Amino acid sequence: MRYVDEFRDRTKADVLVKDIRRLLARIGRDERRPLQIMEVCGGHTHSIFRYGVEGMLPKSIELVHGPGCPVCVLPMGRVDDCVAIAERAEVIFTTFGDAMRVPGSRKSLLQAKADGCDVRMVYSPMDALALARKNPAREVVFFGIGFETTMPSTALTVLHAEREGIKNFSIFCNHITIVPTIKAILDSPDLRLDGFLGPGHVSMVIGDAPYEFIARYYKKPMVIAGFEPLDILQSLWMLLKQIDEGRCEIENQYARVAPAGGNAVALQAVAQVYELREFFEWRGLGSIDHSGVKVRDAYGGFDAELKFAVPNAKIADPKSCQCGEVLKGVIKPWQCKVFGRACSPETPLGALMVSSEGACAAYYQYGGIKRGRDEAEASVA
Amino acid sequence: MNMVSFPPRRSRGTVHVPTVTLAHGGGGKAMKDLVDDVFVEAFDNPLLAPLDDQARIDLLDLAQYGDRLAFTTDSFVVDPLVFPGGDIGKLAVCGTVNDLAVGGALPLYLSCAVIIEEGVSIDFLRQIARSMAATAQEAGVKIVTGDTKVVNKGACDQMFITTTGVGVVAAGVELGAHRARLGDAVLVNGLLGDHGAAILGARGDMALQSPIESDCAPLQGLIASLLNAAPNTRFMRDPTRGGVATVLNEIAEAAQVAIEIDEAATPLRDEVRGFCEILGLDPLYLANEGKIVAIVPPDEAERALEAMRAHPLGRQAAVIGSVVAGEPGRVTMRTIFGGRRIVDMLVGEQLPRIC
Secondary structure (H helix, E strand, O other), X not given: OOOOHHHHOHHHHHHHHHHHHHHHHHHOOOOOOOEEEEEEEHHHHHHHHHOOHHHHOOOOEEEEEEEEOOOOOOOHHHHHHHHHHHOOOOEEEEEOHHHOOOOOOXXXXXXXXXXXXXXXXXXXXXXXXXXXXXXXXXXXXXXXXXXXXXXXXXXXXXXXHHHHOOOOEEEEEEEXXXXXXXXXXXXXXXXXXXXXXXXXXXXXXXXXXXXXXXHHOOOOOEEEEOOOHHHHHHHHHHHHHHHHOOOOOEEEOOOOOOOOOOOHHHHHHHHHHEEEOOEEEEOOOEEEEOOEEEEOHHHHHHEHHHHHOOOOOOOOOOOOOOHHHHHOOOOOHHHOOOEOOOEOOOOOOOHHHOOOOOHHHHHHHHOOOOOOOOHHHHOOO | OOOOOOXXXXXXXXXXXXXXXXXXXXXXXXXXXXXXXXXXXXXXXXXXXXXXXXXXXXXXXXXXXXXXXXXXXXXXXXXXXXXXXXXXXXXXXXXXXXXXHOOOEEEEEEEEEEEEEOOOEHHHHHHHHHHHHHHHHXXXXXXXXXXXEEEOOOOOOOEEXXXXXXXXXOOOOOOOHHXXXXXXXXXXXXXXXXXXXXXXXXXXXXXXXXXXXXXXXXXHHHHHHHXXXXXOOXXXXXXXXXXXXXXXXXXXXXXXXXXXXXXXXXXXXXXHHHHHHHHOOOHHHOOOOOOOEEEEOHHHHHHHHHHHHOOHHHOOOEEEEEEEOOOOOOEEEXXXXXXEEEOOOOOOOXXXXXX
């Protein structure tokens, strides 16, 4: 298949892995003191597991799976708000598929659906708008979730709805922004990271300029990376080259999709519809300043939070959960006390177990479960 | 074969209304007319004809095929009812026929119980019944007994069908997941994931035009050739819901062995690959309705592959992996990229990723 197979070429992978090995040796890292690289985005985490990338790398480099899975970092209170909205008789609650299973303090959306709520899975906010057109007597709410990647599509949907004069459509906005979150991670005292794989699809929207501070002030290199396995290997190689050559820059490996300046049209739509919240609550990471957006007052009619007066209760993460430490790369998923025991994809306690992009679910699903207890087994490859 | 005497042919009723109503489930004349005009008309065979409460099958007749009865049942609630490559009727026959065949049985007789939502058109019901009849003929089975119920609007989604099947297992045929041994080959009879992708595409809720057709097909013929070529075949299963990944996990668990498959050897249609790429699905978990996974001893693998490829439903058969030394119950995959990952049981439903 064109534009796919080229990026999964095994012979090219072998060449890259060989050179990564050489660079690691030159930098002077080994198994006892591995280089720690965080892939920010959940899409990277998923690819790394799906293609077995981690097992191909030497143990002198360690991948830390970052917070870039929007489903994973959604706090329970927000899920409760979703359920409260969905429970209203007039509401058709629409959502992307993988948000359905995120546990709330009472129930997930999947359970709410089973209990009789009209919850429907859609593939685009425009599908939700079409539902609103088709059901003028109902209130259609779209669960707006995701980083800057999905923000433009919900913003444009709101603009569409406004142009058409559709009144029975609104967004329950849980969009979050990546940059303040990376900053929060960089500010955490237990940080040990040596560099970042930057989020490719967020960068497609925001460009590379917003990351400059990471290299300038925190002295950590970043390479904006694509999502195919060769993209990931090449980006790691680029990071190692920077470290080896004593450079510290924001580089872009994913230029074929993510232009340096981002997408002006998308940014314009986002700025028109959304404004920064003072703070937003993240699962596992707590409250982070300016890390979320809400619908501007000018579009208040499309804001489900205003329309339905959500309970907005703050629910603490389960005590046994160590999602936060996993998100910051302080511990590996299997080092969490409840991993694979009380917390599994079937009965997720922490959000990292819910989405296939969550670090814990990825470990559980694709091979990490025994790792740590039995390193040798997982590194056969 | 034993001679059975059948009662004289009775006159058949005819339906004169365009849609099914609750009256058609009432047990009276309307129901008799519906059963006669739609189902008996399509399934027509001497065992069904008397329309007694049961079909009576001669034991000596069955015994000529083997020494054990195989007995299975399955319900079909597919949405949409008609999809590229098939419909609920075809599926209801194939599903039960295949469940018998993968056990090494020769499928012989089916029952057909239909739950119909009021308001379904008679013509559509007829179309489904004819589809069942045509598939039954292709599969060499007879539909010999059945039941019809009509429920209120909203109590079911147009039509649910349950088929129960009996078949006979030939003497000496012994299959079981627990019989898998180190070194055994894992075979499939063709391209994987077509049914799951066809159904998802046909639901139309993601505005994706896809040319993918369901692989829905009765497999008794292919399986007979396979067993003939590889008589020591250990086990077969049709990877329907949960896909190949789930079946392999069940085998690994039952036999307490490890299984490794090779992504590069796994036959997939480009359209299915593309479909999965876009939606973030894993084709190994997509349903199939015309495929088997077979575990075959290494010395019979080549013959098994040839036999499958010689059959129209096995042209793209492949050896996708083998039983290996490793942690019992574990299924792994060598990725195209050269890495290795675990292929676990599917948890819940496959939900598309959002970004």
